[in-house]
Amino acid sequence: MTEVLVAGATGMLGGAIVDSLLERDVRVRALVRPSSKREVVDALADKGVVIAEGSLTDGPERLARLLEGADVAISALQGGEDVVVDGQTTLLRAAEKAGVPRLIPSDFAVDLFRLDDGDNVFLDHRRRAHEAFDGTHVQVTSVLNGAFTEVMTAPFLEIVDWDNDTFAYWGDGDQPCDFTTVADTAAYTAEVALDPAVAGRPVRVAGDVLTMKEFHEALQRGSGRRLELRVRGDVSELEAEIRRRRAVATGPADFVALQYVWAMVTGKAKLEPLDNDRYPAVRPTGVAEFARRFAR
Ligand SMILES: NC(=O)c1ccc[n+]([C@@H]2O[C@H](COP(=O)([O-])OP(=O)(O)OC[C@H]3O[C@@H](n4cnc5c(N)ncnc54)[C@H](OP(=O)(O)O)[C@@H]3O)[C@@H](O)[C@H]2O)c1
Structure with missing residues (x-):
């Protein structure tokens, strides 16, 4: 059975990704922080999600223990540079240490790889995270949904x-x-998580x-x-x-x-070409x- 770790599972998109994974009989682990809302974490646990509590500031070694055994790590984190660049880089390093072969980072946007620095401050952060991912053996797959x-x-x-x-x-x-709606983006992300053939390249979808x-x-x-x-x-x-x-x-x-x-x-x-088919x-x-x- 495929096992997927979701960081940001307490958020809007992350929660929808969890639901889409569960619908596909995937075993789901949620990386939540100690300050995450208890009722949201409890609701995830009630659905059968395994809760892994840790912080992105713990460093890759401690985080790696929470990632061990996962086939894919999905990040649906949201925040500033500290989360999107530093936090996701820590997550990637933890995935490397834990032997997690694939990562879907928190991109979920227009085609940020076609933009230049300064075009969009939030998407600049996401491209900076990808620069930090360069040279990793973890295969990184962005889901781009417009x-x-x-x-x-x-x-x-x-x-x-x-x-x-x-x-x-x-x-x-x-x-x-x-x-693309949030639910459809989540459904495509779950499909991408189960599709190793796209590992290492962006997937572009539009509703x-x-x-x-x-x-x-x-x-x-x-x-x-x-x-x-x-x-x-x-x-x-x-x-x-x-x-x-x-x-x-x-x-x-x-x-x-x-x-x-x-x-x-x-x-x-x-987004061109689209991978919907x-x-x-x-x-x-x-x-x-x-x-x-x-x-x-
Ligand atoms: N294409 C579009 O139109 C569009 C629109 C909106 C969002 N998005 C993208 O979708 C993705 C998810 O966004 P969202 O709106 O679903 O986000 P959200 O609802 O704000 O959820 C953010 C998640 O990140 C977690 N988080 C924030 N700071 C953290 C930290 N320092 N350490 C650990 N976890 C932290 C939150 O955990 P807590 O519960 O602990 O706070 C929560 O689970 C982002 O990439 C965003 O850019 C795309």
Whole structure:
């Protein structure tokens, strides 16, 4: 029986990955920290997940003991440089020591390997983690899913305003963008964990590929609501807005959402080619189907 260790199992995506692994009869071990919410950890244990308590700051030697025997380590960690670069590097070193052959790092984004430093502060961290992975005998497989459909339809990206029934986009509206729900990303990740043939190379999947104009139509079709269409500006105006916000930012959260939008509407971080066909067991939810939840 395959055994998978999940770091970040108490989080949104990590929890969904755990569920997808359990559905596939995989034995799951969750790496949780002493400060993780007890009720969330107990809920994982109730599902049959083995709890391995430790901290990424313990160092690779101590962490390695918690990883021993796992076939794959999946990271769904979220945080700043300390977690994404330092924490994941410690996890990788622990995997090396424990003889874990494969690691799926916490990438789960647009194609961060096509971006340059400075394009997106959070994805810069993820590429820096990969630099630290260079030369390892652990085979690293990123799962790249574009944007979570949940995030694309939430206030964070400032595209859809469900309170005022508006849809506002940057760019010409004609660039295809990749959308995948959290549950579908988790299902693909579980499939990738069980697919050693992709070890060592990124896997690109998308639940739907739509331009901003098509995204608008799909949301209207699915929700049955009319969303007034607004154009916020072209790509150079988006770049100026990112620079303006960055100049007065108290932290990356003040401008990173627009950096994700930029990566999508310029096509620079488009996922190509897609590996969806490799995993026919996953029948992803399209945007229109997803948008039914917004019906009045
Ligand atoms: N493509 C997209 O649109 C999109 C959108 C959102 C997220 N994502 C990606 O999905 C991945 C997971 O994000 P998420 O939103 O699911 O994260 P989340 O819900 O915030 O969960 C974060 C997880 O990381 C753990 N963690 C945080 N700091 C830690 C530390 N110092 N030591 C050990 N564990 C730590 C948390 O554990 P505790 O419970 O102990 O705090 C939790 O399990 C990330 O790579 C993120 O960038 C992608």
